[in-house]
Amino acid sequence: MYAEDMTTVDLPGRQRAREAFSSVAPEAGAAKPDPILVADNVVRRFGGLTAVDVGHLEVQRGAITAIIGPNGAGKTTLFNLLTGFDSPNSGSWAFNGRPVEGVRSYKVARLGMVRTFQLTKALARLPVIENMRLGAVGQRGENFWRSLVPWLWRRQEQEITERADQLLARFQLDTKREDFAGSLSGGQRKLLEMARALMVQPELVMLDEPMAGVNPALKQSLLTHVKQLREDGMTVLFVEHDMDMVHDISDWVVVMGEGKIISEGSPDQVMGDPKVIDAYLGAHHDGAVKTVAGQEVEAGDTPPPQVSESEQR
Template sequence: MKSTGLHKGEAVPGAAKVDPIIVIDGVTRTFGGLTAVDVEHLEIPRNAITALIGPNGAGKTTLFNLLTGFDKPDAGTWTFDGKSLHGVPAYRAARMGLVRTFQLTKALGLLTVLENMKLGATKQTGEHFWQSLIPGMWRKQEFDIEDRAMRILEKFKLDAKKDDFAASLSGGQRKLLEMARALMVQPRLVMLDEPMAGVNPALTQSLLDHILDLKDEGMTVLFVEHDMHMVRHIADWVVVMAEGRIVAEGPPDAVMNDPAVIDAYLGAHQEIDLGVVTGRVSAEEAK
């Protein structure tokens, strides 16, 4: 069931949220003469699943990179849970509870699945040189981390692969591993960059279920996606970008019928079923 009461007033670009976890103000990023991101104001609602959609080149991944410390803006500020993230590097943002996955998975291929998981845990005593020389100082924590990793792998049905090298996994399994590894940080906000890209249809439903589970477990989810069926199915709120700007936001059904959204896709000459975007055909008819 979709969440309600996420925003205050009218659902327009920059709409105030009842309880935002991220607040963005005046963030811009240019590459030469190209303005990739120009977001005047945006709030991401807490404990909800928000989809960030838009045509290719709209600036979605660049905005992800800025928010998570993988890139630096030309101007602007943003906060996560009331704390400024301006100038905060990616590893510190992750320690604060903001984690992300990538469109192209970043699993460490020559480490096993379990080793990838354990590497995702933070505040490991054994990472410090002097403490690492005394097994008694880190051994129990190591056991606890491995136990937590195995519980998450079981949930993602990757426990049977724990001793396999990550490089041997299929594309869909690597997506699952990346999402599972992100949970080792015990995050409050999970940002997924095109989680369904390149995934075998057999694993699509599994990924959808895991994203819904994140919300059920009290996490906030922000994801980039092109699949409108998926957006309609799991998103509580949708934000639309075009040419670096926020052109619309609101509940999924309302956004899909917004003329600004239709114009954004038409203007980019996207190969998209506008019947689905505008709600003129059902998802079943569009299959």
């Protein structure tokens, strides 16, 4: 694979990450040398189904960690819980040592923990560049009164635009700068979403199935971008189905099954774990959609009465 062809000299971040993991035992809930995110006893139930029941999870700083698992394993739900988009029945977790359970989603993002979504959320009727500018935090012009006085925020807006243009160029979206985001292809939207998340200047980037629905050509470029994040000093946590990709880029893999963490380890260690193989084969026999009391509970469901969970409290 491409990454393996490169020398470690080109990828000092990768080198550092792999070294850090060398002393970590490949078992569920393993302690890491320098965790950026630590979660304990996170439980989320939907009716009778326990969607997530994670005893202990640590995410190593500066590494790329993948969460894999069959459909309905609770990966996306865990993402939603950690980022404040859903509230758990119980559990606690800390980001950079700071407890963040119960913190609202937008505050979690401001702390430096930014996520993307499985179903891409490009802001369709805004131009690409506006999507990007939106991502910048601490904008003076986002206050109503100051917004009426352009010269108070013009300068900052220019800086933001420059940063946005650099990112767009890096993600090869610069030609689409003025297009409505709704006119982009699925893969381009994924790129845009990732670039927009970087505008927040996060420490931890959480990508929910970044490869879903992306064509092979774009996949390679996405992979390169994800690796580059690690080289830039960011931590990446991502959910993925594509085992090739997981194997290619991740330093550490967390396997979930039926809400629990069933295994952890380096990509090679995990692939050889019989529990993992069981979980995947079992899932094939189950069929893709889990049902509880006749209700589908898979993500992407059309939701009737919905209160955005993040605003619950």
